Amino acid sequence: MDNEKQDLMRIIQVKFPRLSKGQKLIAEYILKHYDKAAFMTAAKLGTSVGVSESTVVRFANELGYSGYPTLQKALQELIKNKLTTVQRIELSNDFISEENALKGVLKSDMENIRATLEKINHKTFEDVVKSIFEAKTIYIIGLRSSTALAEFLGFYLNIILDNVKVVGYGISDIFEQMLNVSEEDLVIGIGFPRYANRTIEALTFAQSRSAKVVAITDSLLSPLAAQADFTLIAQSNMASFVDSLVAPLSVINALIIAVGLREKEKISTIFTNLEGIWEEYNVYTYKSKDDR
Structure with missing residues (x-):
C-alpha cells in the first residue's frame, strides 16, 4: 500500500x-x-x-x-494504476451497460477532452514544439496500448522532419534502439495507466544520457512525468478494459499540426509528391470517371 x-x-x-x-x-x-x-x-x-x-x-x-x-x-x-483488467470490467458495469454503451463512452471521451483542455499547459506545449525542431534525432516510445499513439505520432512527424525514430518491441531491445541517444536528442515517452515499466526505464535511460525528455501522460504524478523535462497532460480516465485514448490522440494531433504549420512549404511539396506516388501505385481506391 x-x-x-x-x-x-x-x-x-x-x-x-x-x-x-x-x-x-x-x-x-x-x-x-x-x-x-x-x-x-x-x-x-x-x-x-x-x-x-x-x-x-x-x-x-x-x-x-x-x-x-x-x-x-x-x-x-x-x-487507477492498480486496477487489473478484470476489475476494470467489473467497474465499467456500474456506469456503462449494453444499452447505453455508445452514449456512455462518447460522453466519457468528451469529458476527457474537456478536462485535457483545462489542464494542459500551453507554454509547455509550445516548448515541446520548439524542442522538436531543435532535436538532432527524435525518439518516440509508447508501449502496450500506447503503441498506436507512438506509431501515429512517429509516422506524421517523420514525413515532416525525417529524423524521427519510433522505438518499440522487435528483434532488438529497447535500449539497443536508443544506444546512440545523446544530449542533442529528444525522447518523447507516451504512457497511461497501467504504465508500462519499459517506457519508464527508457525515459530514465534517456535522462542518464542528458537527452531532453517529453512525457505525454495523464498526470503530473505519473511515473513518466517524474522522468521528463516537459509533460503534456492528456486525461484518460475510463474504468473499462479499453483505455480511452481520445484525448491523448487529440494532443498528439495538435503537436503534429503545430509542427506542420511551421513547415507549410515543405509539407506542400511532400504531399504533392505523395499524391503522385499513391495514384501511380494504386495505394487508394479512386472513383471511376463513370461514378463522378
Whole structure:
C-alpha cells in the first residue's frame, strides 16, 4: 500500500469517531470498497450505502475536501494504476451497460477532452514544439496500448522532419534502439495507466544520457512525468478494459499540426509528391470517371 493511500485511509480512520451515523456508513464502505467508490457519483455512492447524496457531500467536506468530486479524484489517483483488467470490467458495469454503451463512452471521451483542455499547459506545449525542431534525432516510445499513439505520432512527424525514430518491441531491445541517444536528442515517452515499466526505464535511460525528455501522460504524478523535462497532460480516465485514448490522440494531433504549420512549404511539396506516388501505385481506391 503506497503512502498516499495510507494517508487518505488514515484521515478517514482518524476522523471516523466524529462522523455522523450516515457518514460512518460511507467511511466503512470506502475503506472496504475504495476501488468501486472511486468511480461512483455521489448519488450512486449514497444509494449503495443507504444515505442521501447530501450526506455524501458533507462527508467529503468533513475529510477536508472542497466537494465530492475532489474526494473522488483523490480516490481515482490512488487506484487507477492498480486496477487489473478484470476489475476494470467489473467497474465499467456500474456506469456503462449494453444499452447505453455508445452514449456512455462518447460522453466519457468528451469529458476527457474537456478536462485535457483545462489542464494542459500551453507554454509547455509550445516548448515541446520548439524542442522538436531543435532535436538532432527524435525518439518516440509508447508501449502496450500506447503503441498506436507512438506509431501515429512517429509516422506524421517523420514525413515532416525525417529524423524521427519510433522505438518499440522487435528483434532488438529497447535500449539497443536508443544506444546512440545523446544530449542533442529528444525522447518523447507516451504512457497511461497501467504504465508500462519499459517506457519508464527508457525515459530514465534517456535522462542518464542528458537527452531532453517529453512525457505525454495523464498526470503530473505519473511515473513518466517524474522522468521528463516537459509533460503534456492528456486525461484518460475510463474504468473499462479499453483505455480511452481520445484525448491523448487529440494532443498528439495538435503537436503534429503545430509542427506542420511551421513547415507549410515543405509539407506542400511532400504531399504533392505523395499524391503522385499513391495514384501511380494504386495505394487508394479512386472513383471511376463513370461514378463522378
